[in-house]
Amino acid sequence: xxxxxVPVAQRGSWSSFLKAIASMSGDLSSMTAPPFILxxxxxxxYPAYWCERPELFAxxxxxxxxxxxxxAVLRWFISTLKGQYTTRNESAxxxxxxxxxxxxxxxxxxWPDKDGRGQTTLLTEQVSHHPPITAYVIENESxxxxxxxxxxxxxxxxxxxxxxxxxxxAVLTVKLPSGGEEKYVLTLPRLRIDxxxxxxxxxxxxxxxxxxxxxxxxxxxxxxxxxxxGKSHSFKATLTPQGGGGKDIVVEGTWHQNSKxxxxxxxxxxxxxxxxxxxxxxxxxxxxxxxxxxxxxxxELVAKGIREGDFDLASKExxxxxxxxxxxxxxEAASGTTWELKHFKPLDVDPVYEKLAMNTKIAPSSExxxxxxxxxxxxxxxxxx
Ligand code: HCR
Numbered sequence: 001x002x003x004x005x006v007p008v009a010q011r012g013s014w015s016s017f018l019k020a021i022a023s024m025s026g027d028l029s030s031m032t033a034p035p036f037i038l039x040x041x042x043x044x045x046y047p048a049y050w051c052e053r054p055e056l057f058a059x060x061x062x063x064x065x066x067x068x069x070x071x072a073v074l075r076w077f078i079s080t081l082k083g084q085y086t087t088r089n090e091s092a093x094x095x096x097x098x099x100x101x102x103x104x105x106x107x108x109x110x111w112p113d114k115d116g117r118g119q120t121t122l123l124t125e126q127v128s129h130h131p132p133i134t135a136y137v138i139e140n141e142s143x144x145x146x147x148x149x150x151x152x153x154x155x156x157x158x159x160x161x162x163x164x165x166x167x168x169x170a171v172l173t174v175k176l177p178s179g180g181e182e183k184y185v186l187t188l189p190r191l192r193i194d195x196x197x198x199x200x201x202x203x204x205x206x207x208x209x210x211x212x213x214x215x216x217x218x219x220x221x222x223x224x225x226x227x228x229x230g231k232s233h234s235f236k237a238t239l240t241p242q243g244g245g246g247k248d249i250v251v252e253g254t255w256h257q258n259s260k261x262x263x264x265x266x267x268x269x270x271x272x273x274x275x276x277x278x279x280x281x282x283x284x285x286x287x288x289x290x291x292x293x294x295x296x297x298x299x300e301l302v303a304k305g306i307r308e309g310d311f312d313l314a315s316k317e318x319x320x321x322x323x324x325x326x327x328x329x330x331x332e333a334a335s336g337t338t339w340e341l342k343h344f345k346p347l348d349v350d351p352v353y354e355k356l357a358m359n360t361k362i363a364p365s366s367e368x369x370x371x372x373x374x375x376x377x378x379x380x381x382x383x384x385x
Contacts, residue, residue, distance in 0.1 A: 005094065006199035010034040014199055021157050021196075028155040028162065029100040029132050035311040036199075039088060039096035040303035042295045044107045044124045046098070047136035049083040050147060050170075051111060051120055052276035054140070058117040060174055061143035066182075070216035070239055071249070073172060073184050075270050077211060078220070078237065081255040082272045085191070085203045086233075095193060095201040099299050101126035101134065102325045103339050107295045109279035110383045118142035121380045122279055125343045127370055128152070129325070133168070135344045135370040141384045144175025150344075150370045151188060162201075164191035169367055171352050172213070184213030185356040189222055204232065205255070212356040215242050219360075222255075235259070242359065284377035344370035 006014045013034040020031060029043075051057050056076040063069035088096045105126040113119045117140070124136040127150065135150040149170025156163050166188035174182050189205040205222035212218070220237045233256045239249040251269040253259020258271040283290040290297040298321065305314025332338055350369035357365040376384070 004198050004200075006034070007036050010036050011199075018196060021162060024155070024157060027131055029098075029153070030130070033097045035306070035309075035314070037094075037097050037201075038306050038314070039092070039098045040299070040306040042099035042101050042105065042107075042299055043132060043134055044101045044105045044126050044295045046084070047107075047124045047134065047138065047149075048109060048122055048279040049087070050080050050136075051122065051138050052083045052278065053079050053272075053274075054111040054120045054277060055114070055117050057120060057138070057145055057147075058140050058143045060172075061140070061145050066215045067241070067249075069174065069182065069214050070211075070218065071265075071269075073174075073211055073214075074218050074220075074237055074239060074251070077186060078235070078251075078255055078259065078270050079272050081189075081205070081233075083276055085205065086256050089202050093200070094195065095203055099295075099302065101129070101132060101295070102293070102298065102321065103127075103129040103329075104293050104342065105295050105298060106284060106291070106293050106342065107281070108284045108377060108380055109281045110380060111277055111279060113142075119383050121376065121383055123343060123372075123376060123380065125341060127341055127344055127346070133370075135372075137343075137372045139384075144181075146173045147171070148173075148370075148372050149186070160194075160197060162191075162193035162196065164193065166190065167367075169350070169353055169369075171350070171369075174214075182214045183352050184211055185353055186211050187356075187362060189220075192224075205235075210356065210360050210362050212359055216240065217242060217360055233257075239264075282379050282383070284379060286378050288379055341370075343373050343375055345373060347371050 003011045017033050056079050060072040060076060063072045103126055107124040109122045111120040120140040122138050127133050127135045131152050133150055133152040137148045139146040147170055151166055151168035154165040154167060170186045172184040176182060187209045189209050190207040192204045192206055193201050195201045204224040209220045216239050218237055218239045220235055223234045225232050231254050233254045235255050237251045247264055249264030250262045251259050252262045259269045261269055281296060284294060285291050301317040302314050305311060347369050350367055353367045
């Protein structure tokens with residue numbers, strides 16, 4: 001039944017929210033939603049989903065040939081999708097609306113060394129509030145693997161679903177045993193949020209993403225129920241060696257479960273039935289504390305309110321933070337200054353992305369980027385040793 005999953009007292013505000021989405025022009029993240037659909041986690045924490053299987057990230061460095069490396073990159077990428085797009089359904093019963101980050105909001109974390117795979121560190125900064133843009137870096141320094149990226153979303157409404165076009169890309173840099181390095185550009189899938197009518201939203205991926213670099217171009221095509229295998233969360237990935245010669249490698253399956261080679265290899269390709277490793281959050285102040293712009297400090301009471309069902313507290317605190325941020329922007333405008341990003345420098349054109357665009361049909365042919373200043377906080381720098 002429509003609205004079945006919505007608490008009775010919130011059915012009115014849920015249908016108003018849906019009406020507002022249907023006529024929305026622009027940014028869904030800043031719209032007020034009923035409490036039952038709120039997540040206590042800010043979007044600045046989401047980049048951690050890229051590394052919930054740190055051993056697969058580290059293993060990219062162990063590949064001996066370009067083919068092995070391209071397969072290791074693809075395997076790690078596909079294995080992140082379950083975390084990125086189904087976590088809230090698994091832990092909270094449906095997709096939720098994340099907290100909308102403030103400009104300059106930060107998140108730091110790490111995954112410890114285990115079985116010699118090395119430490120992996122994560123740093124995230126909200127580089128724009130409107131539109132929301134999150135930049136991040138994830139690095140396993142001892143293995144020489146680093147991911148730098150940014151993402152934003154453009155949302156629209158179509159036949160009862162929210163369509164989310166992801167804007168942005170990530171660049172993976174891998175140090176080679178020979179001394180050089182290889183760069184891979186990764187683009188992001190399109191999302192369709194269904195189940196709104198019932199108050200139980202969930203995500204399906206659509207269209208294609210690209211992974212290009214190291215002499216290979218990988219195209220991952222996403223399909224939901226009724227395509228390829230008829231199953232939800234299906235994909236087909238084709239890895240093509242560049243420069244003529246060599247055969248395609250094809251992998252098919254479901255990204256939240258497993259996949260196998262259907263050409264150019266045998267057996268299982270990826271399997272995410274094993275447990276994931278959640279990031280350990282760490283304070284970025286020299287004392288090890290979290291500073292006022294660190295996400296879990298900034299949103300502490302809002303998150304507490306949402307988790308404990310105290311929505312008055314959540315809403316009062318959210319309004320206080322939003323007003324403070326608005327005042328900060330007004331003060332900057334009055335003094336002719338702008339907010340200075342702590343860890344990233346905006347750059348109009350990313351040359352690594354442009355090279356990918358030349359080798360594929362990917363549009364747009366050019367994208368901006370955020371260059372990491374290489375200034376890890378001391379607390380994380382210490383984790384790298
Ligand atoms: C679309 C979304 C905000 C953006 C989230 C992104 C795309 C962020 C980057 C991560 O790498 C992957 C990711 C996963 C999330 O699924 C996606 C969010 C899902 C919902 C949220 C909307 C802004 C909120 C929609 C409100 C609904 C649930 C009613």
